[in-house]
Amino acid sequence: MQQTVLSEGPEAAPQLRRELTYVDLLIYGLAYVSPFAPLQTIGFVWNAANGLILLAYVLGAVCMYFTAKSYAVMTETVTSAGSVYGFARYALGPFAGFMAGWMVLLDYLLIPSYIYVLMAVAISALLPQVDRAIWIILLGTVTLSINWFGVTVTSRVNLVSVTLQIFFIGGLLILSWMALHRGLGNGGLTLRPLYAPGLFHPSGIFAATSICVMSFLGFDAISTLGEEVKGNDKRVMGRAIIGVLVLSAMLFALMAWILGNLMSGFAFKDAAAASYDLTAWAIGPWAGALLAWVTATLVGFTNALPMQVGVARVLFAMGRDRQLPRSLSALHPKYGTPYIGMLVTTAISLTVALAMRYAMDELVSLVNFGALTAFLLLHISVITLFWVRRRSGQWLVHLVVPLLGIAVVLAVMSGMSPLAMTLGLVWLAVGLVYGLALRQRNRNELSI
Numbered sequence: 001m002q003q004t005v006l007s008e009g010p011e012a013a014p015q016l017r018r019e020l021t022y023v024d025l026l027i028y029g030l031a032y033v034s035p036f037a038p039l040q041t042i043g044f045v046w047n048a049a050n051g052l053i054l055l056a057y058v059l060g061a062v063c064m065y066f067t068a069k070s071y072a073v074m075t076e077t078v079t080s081a082g083s084v085y086g087f088a089r090y091a092l093g094p095f096a097g098f099m100a101g102w103m104v105l106l107d108y109l110l111i112p113s114y115i116y117v118l119m120a121v122a123i124s125a126l127l128p129q130v131d132r133a134i135w136i137i138l139l140g141t142v143t144l145s146i147n148w149f150g151v152t153v154t155s156r157v158n159l160v161s162v163t164l165q166i167f168f169i170g171g172l173l174i175l176s177w178m179a180l181h182r183g184l185g186n187g188g189l190t191l192r193p194l195y196a197p198g199l200f201h202p203s204g205i206f207a208a209t210s211i212c213v214m215s216f217l218g219f220d221a222i223s224t225l226g227e228e229v230k231g232n233d234k235r236v237m238g239r240a241i242i243g244v245l246v247l248s249a250m251l252f253a254l255m256a257w258i259l260g261n262l263m264s265g266f267a268f269k270d271a272a273a274a275s276y277d278l279t280a281w282a283i284g285p286w287a288g289a290l291l292a293w294v295t296a297t298l299v300g301f302t303n304a305l306p307m308q309v310g311v312a313r314v315l316f317a318m319g320r321d322r323q324l325p326r327s328l329s330a331l332h333p334k335y336g337t338p339y340i341g342m343l344v345t346t347a348i349s350l351t352v353a354l355a356m357r358y359a360m361d362e363l364v365s366l367v368n369f370g371a372l373t374a375f376l377l378l379h380i381s382v383i384t385l386f387w388v389r390r391r392s393g394q395w396l397v398h399l400v401v402p403l404l405g406i407a408v409v410l411a412v413m414s415g416m417s418p419l420a421m422t423l424g425l426v427w428l429a430v431g432l433v434y435g436l437a438l439r440q441r442n443r444n445e446l447s448i
Contacts, residue, residue: 043274106370
């Protein structure tokens with residue numbers, strides 16, 4: 001299978017350094033996804049799924065498998081720092097590529113915003129006298145400072161972060177299991193969080209699954225590092241993408257099973273702080289406070305790192321192709337990082353986080369709108385490139401899987417909130433107008 005490296009524009013187009021291995025990609029993906037992800041939205045998922053949170057996470061994993069497979073297929077053919085932007089541009093043409101990049105930017109720009117708000121919520125639970133805005137600005141500044149020195153430094157921080165998160169979660173689950181056997185919740189590990197006829201409502205499950213999808217977002221961000229992988233093995237990216245999804249799904253299912261049984265009969269006041277309240281109730285006040293501090297420091301400060309890396313790479317690729325201002329593709333002369341892109345994305349993410357620091361649930365849905373729309377174009381790219389143009393004949397991988405992916409994406413989007421759909425469609429409309437303006441001028445690139 002031919003491997004293509006997208007490099008449009010002048011011959012002297014900037015190139016990223018090839019420094020990453022398979023393990024680096026795996027750690028990057030796990031750090032982006034975050035082992036703590038279910039704890040951050042467990043209250044919202046519980047409310048939407050009417051308690052069937054294990055079912056919601058299982059469906060979320062199944063939904064994301066089809067997309068992960070399509071990503072893996074495309075990374076074996078197209079190596080680009082632009083992720084789905086590069087895939088759609090190669091398979092569907094410049095305009096479709098621009099729209100894919102535009103929509104995935106909504107995802108990648110707002111995920112850091114979500115993490116900033118999450119950290120602020122965690123610390124506010126301990127220090128309510130300090131406004132969330134202070135913590136948001138502090139986090140943005142720290143993550144930018146670390147990422148400034150290159151992806152190798154970020155990779156080392158990611159490894160430490162993922163290791164500590166898994167260690168902490170292991171202890172939390174053991175203590176939660178002990179609380180179950182003391183008679184709290186369902187009094188043991190039952191299948192109630194997976195299915196209970198009286199609790200099952202299709203619309204609620206779709207809504208909950210749309211929230212769970214965000215917990216898995218991160219495997220796709222691995223594709224933004226396509227130009228920074230060592231060696232010539234074109235399977236490395238795809239293996240890392242699938243590996244991150246499988247590992248995350250197993251961990252999330254275990255967490256949803258244990259905590260879902262523990263939450264039965266427990267009433268929390270604020271869905272955004274449900275995991276802290278639950279831990280304090282089931283284990284002890286010290287555990288709730290510790291979880292809040294770990295989320296705010298370890299998770300908040302380190303998980304924003306790979307998110308900032310991913311969005312800066314998308315802007316780098318689009319700037320290099322002159323779909324966005326060329327300055328976004330500028331690389332730092334010493335560290336080789338797209339520093340202009342990082343400055344711009346940090347400013348945008350901080351602005352959104354400050355504006356929506358008391359609307360975390362809506363921010364979650366808005367992130368998903370951008371990701372899922374980009375996923376639609378990804379699946380269409382696979383079908384167009386392999387099944388239609390190349391006539392591969394591999395009906396399962398190049399036709400059935402992406403078609404199922406499209407069906408799943410549309411089903412999940414049907415469960416989104418009206419506000420998220422409205423804001424997402426506004427972003428889509430702005431992108432269409434901008435993209436069509438470029439096309440009508442018979443130029444796929446912006447002038448410098």
